[in-house]
Amino acid sequence: MPDLVLSLGRIILLLAATYALLAVGAHYLSLWMIFPRPPVTYELSPDYVQLTAPDGVRLAARHWPNPEAKYTALYLHGNYEDLGSIAEYLPKFIAEGHAVFAVDYRRYGRSEGTPTEASTCADVELAYDYLRTTLGVPADRILIFGYSLGGGPAVELALHRPAAGLVLQGAFVSTYRVMTRIPVFPGDKFVNLAKVPKLKLPVLVIHGTADVTVPFWHGETLYAAITARKSHLYVEGGPHTGLAEFTGPRYWEAMKQFTDSL
Numbered sequence: 001m002p003d004l005v006l007s008l009g010r011i012i013l014l015l016a017a018t019y020a021l022l023a024v025g026a027h028y029l030s031l032w033m034i035f036p037r038p039p040v041t042y043e044l045s046p047d048y049v050q051l052t053a054p055d056g057v058r059l060a061a062r063h064w065p066n067p068e069a070k071y072t073a074l075y076l077h078g079n080y081e082d083l084g085s086i087a088e089y090l091p092k093f094i095a096e097g098h099a100v101f102a103v104d105y106r107r108y109g110r111s112e113g114t115p116t117e118a119s120t121c122a123d124v125e126l127a128y129d130y131l132r133t134t135l136g137v138p139a140d141r142i143l144i145f146g147y148s149l150g151g152g153p154a155v156e157l158a159l160h161r162p163a164a165g166l167v168l169q170g171a172f173v174s175t176y177r178v179m180t181r182i183p184v185f186p187g188d189k190f191v192n193l194a195k196v197p198k199l200k201l202p203v204l205v206i207h208g209t210a211d212v213t214v215p216f217w218h219g220e221t222l223y224a225a226i227t228a229r230k231s232h233l234y235v236e237g238g239p240h241t242g243l244a245e246f247t248g249p250r251y252w253e254a255m256k257q258f259t260d261s262l
Contacts, residue, residue, distance in 0.1 A: 034079060034149065034175050034189060035115040037107050041084030044110050048083070051103065051126055057113035059123055061103040063135060064090055069099040071143045071164060071259055074131060074157075076124060076150030077102060078170070082109030092244065096252050098143070101135065103127035117152070117189045124153040128161050140164050143259065146171060148214060148240065152190025158199055164262045166199065167255075168192075169206040170240050172218045196222055202229040204258040208238020208246070231258060 044050070044060065051059045062083050073093060077086050083104050093100050105120050106113035113119065131137050139162040146154025151171025158166045172178050173193035196203070203226050207219025216234075223232050233254040235247050244251045 034117075035105070035107065035120075036080060038080045038082055038085075040109055041082055042087070042109060048110070049130075051123075051130055053113075053119075053123055053126055055113075057106060057123075058111070059103055059106070059113075059126070060110040061101065061127055061130065062087075064094055064100040064102075066094050066097070066099040069094075069097055071141055071262075072099040072101055072131065072135075072137045073143045073145045073167075074124075074128060074163075075100050075102040076144070076146045076154050076157075077104075078148035078150060084109065089244070096255065099137075101127065101131050101137075121153045121156045124157050125161065128157060143167065143262075145169070148172075149190075151192060155190075155192045155195050155199070158201060159195060163201055165202045165204065165258065167204045167206065167258070168219075168222065169243065170208070170211060170214050170219070171205070171222060172214045173221050178214055178218070192222060193225055196226045199226060199228045202231075202258070202262060204254070205230065205232040206235070206243065206251075206254070207232075208235045208240060208243050210237045211240040213240035231261075 048060050048062050051061055053059060060083060075086065075090065075093075083102055086102060090100050090102070103123065104111040105123060106115040108115075128142070131142060132139065142163040143165050144154050144158050144163045145167045146152070146169070148170045151168045152175070154166060154168065171192060172190070174188045174191040176188040205219050205223040205226070207216055209216045219232070219234070223230060233247075233251065235243060238246050
């Protein structure tokens with residue numbers, strides 16, 4: 001019996017050590033997966049501004065003005081995009097009556113620094129403050145728009161800064177659960193599911209049912225957890241990337257219905 005107890009103790013210690021190593025590995029691997037460095041698709045020009053974070057890191061940002069716009073979308077992009085690549089489709093937002101302001105996270109595009117969950121959320125708040133103070137956009141005319149990875153800092157920002165509404169497109173319940181579905185390791189990042197019940201502003205959830213990057217159940221689960229005024233656009237057969245183009249006019253009709261309700 002003592003030998004059996006000793007053997008079981010060793011097995012438990014081995015399993016605990018293995019789990020701890022996996023948890024540490026998951027943390028560092030997740031940072032690489034959440035914040036890859038995509039190819040830089042633009043050069044700094046007069047179209048861009050540089051914001052300086054409190055730690056001195058400079059961040060690239062861009063404003064797409066629209067004098068006719070009622071709302072300015074603070075567009076928080078996905079994890080394999082930068083200001084140059086999103087410039088290919090953001091003009092559609094302008095054509096549909098919105099102005100847009102966007103920022104590159106650290107190490108994206110021409111932004112400096114190394115991204116973390118905390119620094120990304122802080123830098124997005126810096127972009128919001130620039131939109132409010134320098135560009136003079138009132139809080140009730142700001143639409144926070146978080147796409148994919150951008151849904152994480154978008155939810156965090158909506159908890160701490162006033163805005164007219166929040167749009168979450170292709171967003172996840174948390175980063176780890178994109179890979180594991182159920183919670184497996186500690187240290188999960190951008191745990192949106194725990195935050196969205198605290199939101200007070202109106203929320204629009206957009207998700208494609210055929211999304212293989214952030215599966216559809218993430219959007220459904222987030223929507224169910226939101227207690228504020230909410231609406232959704234679920235696109236049958238819709239993908240993760242290019243969902244607006246896939247959906248067509250119905251996408252912009254849903255956006256208009258949402259903004260008209262604010």
